[in-house]
Amino acid sequence: MSGREQGDVMSQAGAILDAVARAADRIHAACSVAEALPDVLAILGPAAGVSRVYVFEHVAHVRDDARIRQRFEWCAPGVEPQIDNPDLQDADLVAMGYGRWVRELTAGRAIVGDVADFPEEERPILEAQSIRSVLVQPIFAGKYWWGFIGFDACDDVRAWHPVEIDSLRVAAQVCGLALALESRDAFARHAYKMEALGRMASGVAHDVNNLLAIMQANVDLLRRGEVDVGERLFELNHAIDQASRLSRELLAFGRPADARAPLTEPLEALRNVEGLLRRVAGRAVRLELDAEGEIAPVRIAPSQLEQIALNLVTNARDAMSDGGVILLLVRTLDASEASALGDELPAGRYTLLSVRDSGHGIPVELHDRVFEPFFTTKESGQGTGLGLATIYGAVSAAGGAVRLTSAAGEGTEVRIYLPVA
């Protein structure tokens, strides 16, 4: 027990468990496990009283390959970091003579002990890093061996008490659990996107079918010649218009940025439709269109910009059944100024169109969904759910970004950033 009293060991184990709990909190608060891991190692290292803590990820290219890559490291003051050690990057553990480690770790068992007692083929790499004793715990994300977390003692030989070994196993399990949850979330998000695309495809098929049925019926009636030709032609024309609107909206999705799009003066384009926007907003709603400073032109068709404003004003009006205010504000700003507003954008200058209303707002849990094609909270026949999806498509195609601020009962602001041409 290298001179440590039972009481010392227990208090060290207590400190480790406490650190594990703090590490779990840190992971919980982070956006991703990778973001939290540097802090997690910095919490665990001092608590375990070791020289170095590191995380290796198993990067399997083919079955049974045990290639590993060092992802994170924490070093006690004065201990030499190994994260840049080329021998430890993209190395095959088996080829390095660490077949025993692979067998033990994949079986869920720890590697622990004094380096002096390790098999001969394992010692050189560890001794080159001045490691005297190690504890390595496997990390499993669900059923899969994700990698391992290791603890090095460099200054002196360290005996690992079973309670400490178990406490640090819990640390590895916390990491593994978080990784498993994260990949399940990513999978769920992907499945969700596929489902949304499926819904969109069937929605479009449904709309197209309806329009075709209308056209067919009118053509049949015209053929029989027993009808008011003008009326039939009017209906046909209407159906064709709707079909072409649908196809335009669909084409707007995922279209690459169009370098030939015309240069548009946003303020001018909006002033041209101000009257229309006011009529859409209705009498009970006050609509203001303002600009701040010099407004730089953007590369997007004026009709698209008008469509964007129209969709946003329509949404705003629908959210204010008892009237209210819609503020349209245009300004040109730098990505750094947008960042101060909370919007992270690639560096550059943007012209921003902000549309803010005093309506019922959008609950936070719907913020991602509202941009999905065919997502609507409106009664059937009231909304198709294409308004924001179309905006998203058009703005993305122009190389811009859409941001949303809203909470239930607190109004909504949609910000459209278009790169300055």
Ligand SMILES: Nc1ncnc2c1ncn2[C@@H]1O[C@H](COP(=O)(O)OP(=O)(O)OP(=O)(O)O)[C@@H](O)[C@H]1O
């Ligand atoms: N300004 C807003 N205030 C409150 N909710 C909004 C606002 N804008 C959008 N939403 C919510 O987002 C949903 C999706 O909006 P979107 O414009 O894509 O479709 P829609 O308005 O329902 O239908 P469409 O625009 O195709 O007629 C709306 O149903 C509504 O729930």
Ligand SMILES: [Mg+2]
């Ligand atoms: Mg809408």
